[in-house]
Amino acid sequence: MPSTDEDSDSLASAWEQADDPRRVAHELVGQAHAVLVLAYRDAAIELWCVPELRESAVAATPYLWIAIGEMQAAIAEGGLDEGLLAGGIGGKVSRTKRGALRLALERLASALVRQPPFGIMAGVPG
Numbered sequence: 313m314p315s316t317d318e319d320s321d322s323l324a325s326a327w328e329q330a331d332d333p334r335r336v337a338h339e340l341v342g343q344a345h346a347v348l349v350l351a352y353r354d355a356a357i358e359l360w361c362v363p364e365l366r367e368s369a370v371a372a373t374p375y376l377w378i379a380i381g382e383m384q385a386a387i388a389e390g391g392l393d394e395g396l397l398a399g400g401i402g403g404k405v406s407r408t409k410r411g412a413l414r415l416a417l418e419r420l421a422s423a424l425v426r427q428p429p430f431g432i433m434a435g436v437p438g
Contacts, residue, residue, distance in 0.1 A: 333402025336410065337387045340401065343417055345380050348373075350421065 350356055352373055361369050386392055396402055400409065 331403050331406065333393050333396035334387055334390065336402045336406055337392070337396050338384060339410065340413070341380060341383055341387065343413065345377075347417065347420065348376055348380075 351360065352370065357366055357369065387396075400406055
């Protein structure tokens with residue numbers, strides 16, 4: 313079946329929505345949040361945080377989650393749109409960056425799942 317102008321317009325609109333700075337920023341903040349959640353699991357924190365600082369690092373997590381929520385709210389309000397675009401968040405140029413980040417995060421999660429004895433994702437629905 314031949315493509316129509318309407319199909320082309322719909323595809324272009326989908327790409328524009330995918331490149332929307334707010335949507336991209338939400339995606340990136342969500343990915344960062346996921347990394348932090350993984351990093352603060354007991355089996356993972358041992359890999360990056362010296363024992364003397366673990367209690368303080370864990371005590372700071374509520375502040376991290378609040379900051380992430382506030383960041384998501386600020387993004388949703390739209391007041392950061394120009395700054396996001398100026399910083400390379402959104403638009404066609406960000407597609408490659410997002411793809412590379414997504415691949416790196418997938419590799420990180422995969423490596424963490426393989427940590428002995430059961431991985432830090434044990435018991436987490438997938």
